[in-house]
Amino acid sequence: MLSLEFEGTDYLFMVGGIGTTPAVKHLQFQYDQFRDGRALTNEQLLYNLSNGQFTVPSVSGQCCPPTSGFTINKINQNKGIMFGGTVTNDGLYTVTNNMYIFNVTHNTIHWESIKKGSISGEGLWTKERDGHASAIINGDSTSPTLVVIGGQYKYNQLVNECLLFDNITAGQFSCKKVCVHVYVVYV
Secondary structure, eight states, rough: OEEEEEETTTEEEEEEEEEESSSSOOOTOOOEOOOEEEEEEEEEEEETTTTTEEEEEEEEEEEOOOSSEEEEEEEEETTEEEEEEEEEETTEEEEEEEEEEEEOOOSSEEEEEEEEGGGGSOOOOOOOSSSSSSEEEEESSSSHHHHHHHBBBGGBBBBOOOOEEOOTTTOOOOOEESSOOOOOOOO
16 A cells, blocks of 8 residues: 555555455456455555545556565655565465556556566566565665565575665666675564
8 A cells, every 4th residue: 555645635545465355346457266265356446535535546557466465665756666475376376576667646557567678787686575575765866766675485485685676767677686684583
């Protein structure tokens, strides 16, 4: 979920996740139904904080599949980036390293899938992961940068790399590894 603002009105943008089967399924979204009654979805809603109303936006471009466990960050007022998470593949949960850029207006969301070949950086491409953390760093002299750290890889193995994705608004991404050891402490 992200907070966004359009024409002086604050919204919450909600996307995807796993939960109970929704009472209303929208035709433009996908729902992967599991035997235990839960559903994984790529459903997207805008919630107007002023009037308490939900809007089901029009969706265009290369939308994400039903996904949970991803990170989502705001790049600027109406643009964001989604990374990683868990999808389904033949009814099984699969960890992914999918990356999407999206633009949101008060009634439309446009998605663009970022492919491995479109990112420079010594052949780096991050491992699949879910349960990770990410943040946007906005510098005075640089384009916003996405930082991705930690999470779990296939078979619940911890990911011990931290990557920076630069130039995310310019569309000419570059990737570099900035640390190689991540320690998880459970309290």
